[in-house]
Amino acid sequence: MDDFVSIDNLTPLKEIIAKHKGAPGCAMPILQEAQEVYGYLPIELQKTIAEELGVSLSEIFGIVTFYTQFTLVRKGKYRVGICLGTACYVRGAQNIVDRFCRELNVEVGGTTPDMKFTVDATRCLGACGLAPVMMINEDVYGALTPDMAPDIIAKY
Amino acid sequence: MSNINIKINGQEVSVPAGISILEAAKSINVHIPTLCYLKDVNVIGACRMCLCEVTGQRALVAACVFPCSEGMEIFTNSPKVREARKVTLELILSNHNRECTTCERSGVCELQQTAEDLNVRDIRFPAMQEEKYVIDDVSPSVVRDPSKCILCNRCVSVCKDVQGLGALGATQRGFSKEIAPAFGLPLADSNCINCGQCIINCPVGALKEKDDTEKVWAAIADPNKHVVVHAAPSVRAGLGEAFGLERGSLVSGKLAAALRRLGFDKVFDTNFAADLTIMEEGTELIGRVTEGGKLPMITSCSPGWIKYCEMYYPDLLAHLSSCKSPQEMMGAVLKTHYAESNGIDINDIFVVSVMPCTAKKYEVQRPEMKVKGVQETDVSITVRELARMINEAGIDFNTLPDENFDEYYGDYTGAGTIFGATGGVMEAAARTAVEVITGKEAENIDYEAVRGVEGVKSAAIKAGDLTLNVMVAHGGSNIRTVMDKLRAGELNDYHFIELMACPGGCVNGGGQPIVNAQEKMTHDIRVERAKALYHEDADVLKFRKSHENPSVQKLYKEYLGEPNSHKAHEILHTKYEQKPQIDYKK
Structure with missing residues (x-):
């Protein structure tokens, strides 16, 4: 299991909102931090954010669905984000994605039943020199080959 | 400058x-x-x-x-x-669902018109998107068809900035982008108030009213149904536009004639019920002022505003007048007094209302809107739907003679007719309240201070020794301004507030004929249509005060007794309860 806070407990969310409320563009940092704490951004959280900021739910939902970094569904404890940006793609990133999916037995965007890993194909991570590149939470892995997948997974 | x-x-x-x-x-x-x-x-x-x-x-x-x-x-x-x-x-x-021949916007579609203007005869690009859109027709009022949406954002801005709601927003991005309520909820479960401002500001057919014309045709064709119709005040100021008449043409006579030719058994007028509303609401106000009741009292005619209040100001619901809207008062009277005095079974009478409003479709099916266990209004159609029925029936509207509405429930005063414009209910109430309080005829019954399209208007109305402080607001954002002040205790000196969900009131309701955005650049349709109503009030009608309506007087004598009587309360009044803003647990 992961160590995300349950959405039944809105106290951390209210603290996050209080910290940023009033600053211009405050919805972004609130959503980012909320996702870090809760792991995802379901309607209960978005509704609270909308109410506290005095904006409509559709406005918050618009932001959440615009940026791929936000998720509406629970993700695993470790989020495997494999870059499919141009540089990584031409260096064979699709094979990396396929291998990780096979090793973890999930589809792209899917999460393992034990809620440990989620595999996502991402846009450019900004480290094209390391292509193909991926991140697992905050850890960056570069110059990947498909055969590196089992060892990387074993670290978590 | x-x-x-x-x-x-x-x-x-x-x-x-x-x-x-x-x-x-x-x-x-x-x-x-x-x-x-x-x-x-x-x-x-x-x-x-x-x-x-x-x-x-x-x-x-x-x-x-x-x-x-x-x-x-x-x-x-x-x-x-x-x-x-x-x-x-x-x-x-290339990505627009081009079913123009069957689209209800055909002829008043800005996209169609622009394609014509730019002489586009060939589309050089194939559609990039597979058909995957789902039509949201859960709401009784508004149907959303994303396959026709061109992502112009007009509905989003109107809903958010003009109405203060934001029920619709941009979701997803790129080819997946869709203008929709949050979380893909149907509009019916969002914070939509059913006002239809999104519809009349949509350039295409992506937003439209739920079409109920077939139900009306079926009732008319049913020999066992006694089908009566009544049309709201502002219908006579908008309908003509659907037949190419100038904006703000007053078409009361042609309206009555058209309804009769459609085959309705009786053609009545919601204005009668507007006069009745003034008797009830005015009496309620005088009661609250003199005997101590919740003040300021707030009007309850606009079903969009009612839902607004239930969702956003549930703590202030006690300020609402207990009066049902004219549409529902009319339905209640027709299904009781009219049915009884004409020997018609309550279950055989079918009441159709023609409204400038899409929220009225929501109102008719509210559980509160029942009399003797049956729904007061069977079907509510918009002005646009009526225009389509008139066309379908092959009626040449513009050459129709001017006819009268049927007597009794079709009799109305100028006070009833001005209900259709912002400030109209207030002015109508003032005309009656002042004379009831003072017991003598007022010298001036034109309350200019509450007329016009300024967002929030206030006035002090003298009634003998008493001064009534009143306020009028229209459009959701202005409603919010007023209600936030009320909540903050800043309006304690006020006695009566008129709130209408649509900007300009019913003349600019979500059920009125479509006016394109280019025309709105140089014309304020709120003003032009309102002018028609004030003209009928001042120049056409014999009576201008609700309490002088002989048929309303007769109804009290024959049936209701006094305004706010037990009988009146039983059929003409109701109360409202808190509603969730977003009903996602359903």
Whole structure:
């Protein structure tokens, strides 16, 4: 299991909102931090954010669905984000994605039943020199080959 | 503001500094096509239809957002401009569900008109998107068809900025982008108040009312049904436009004639019930003022406003008048007194209302709106639906004779007719309340201070020794302003507040004929339609005060007794409860 806070407990969310409320563009940092704490951004959280900021739910939902970094569904404890940006793609990133999916037995965007890993194909991570590149939470892995997948997974 | 000199297509013109190229061109009748532009509401330069060439500018500029400056040279019709607009329009059309022949917007569609204006005869791009849209027709009022949406954002801006709600928003991005309520909820479960402002500001057929015309035809054709119809005050100020008449034509007589020719058994007028509302609401107000009740009292005619209050101001529901809306009062009276006195079984009488409103469709099916266990109004149709029925029946509206509404429940005063404009209910109430309180005829019954399209209006109305402080607001954002003040305790000196969900009141309701955005640049339809109602009030009708309506007096004598009597309370009054803003647990 992961160590995300349950959405039944809105106290951390209210603290996050209080910290940023009033600053211009405050919805972004609130959503980012909320996702870090809760792991995802379901309607209960978005509704609270909308109410506290005095904006409509559709406005918050618009932001959440615009940026791929936000998720509406629970993700695993470790989020495997494999870059499919141009540089990584031409260096064979699709094979990396396929291998990780096979090793973890999930589809792209899917999460393992034990809620440990989620595999996502991402846009450019900004480290094209390391292509193909991926991140697992905050850890960056570069110059990947498909055969590196089992060892990387074993670290978590 | 100082003027500047610019050149449009070689023509020298002097315009106020800072106005947009679009406005400048409009001032000399040079047409620049627009789709996303909606004056004062949605000025975002998104659709790129208004692209123009400006000397010295590297790229084409969007005329709706580009301000004019001294010496500017603009070309609205160069080969480069024409080609750019055409390509953009073809790209929009390539992903548009082009079922124009069966689209209810056909003929009043801004996209269709723009394609015609730009002489687009071929679409050079294949559709990039598979058909995957789901039509949301759960709401009794508003149907959303994303396959026709061109992402102009007009509904989003109207809902958020004009109505203060934001039920609709942009979701997803790129080809997946869709204008929809949050979390893909149906509008019915969102914070939508059913006002239909999104519909009348949509350039295409992506938003429309739930069509109930078939139910009406079926009832008319049913020999066992006694079908009665009544039309709301503002219908007579809007309907003519659907048949090419000038904006703000008063068509009361043709309206009655058309309804009769459609085959209704009786043709009554909601204005009668508006007069009845004044008797009930005015009496309720006097009671609250003199005997101590919740003040300020707030009108309850607008079903959009009622849902607004239930969702956002549930703590202030006690301020609402207990009166049902005229639509429902009419239904209640027709299904009781009218049915009884004409020997018609309550289950055989079918009541149709013609409303400038889509929220009325929601109101008719509310559980509160029942009399003797049956639904008071069977079907509510918009002005647009009525116009379609008239066309379908082959009635040439413009050559119809002027006829009268049927007597008794079709009799009305000027006070009833002005209900259709913002401030009208207040003025009608004032005309009656002042005379009831003072016991003598008032010298002046024109309350100019509550008329007009200013967002929030206040006035002090003298009634003998008593001064009634009143306030009028229309449009959701203005409603919020007033209600937030009320919640903060800043309106304790006020006695009566009129709130209408739509900007301008019912004359600009979500069920009125479509007026395109270009026309709205130079015409305020709220003002033009309201003028028709004030004209009927001042120049046409014999009586101008609700309490002078002989048929309303008769109804009290024969049936209701006194205003606010036990009987009146039983059939004409109700109360409301808190509703969730977003009903996602359903």
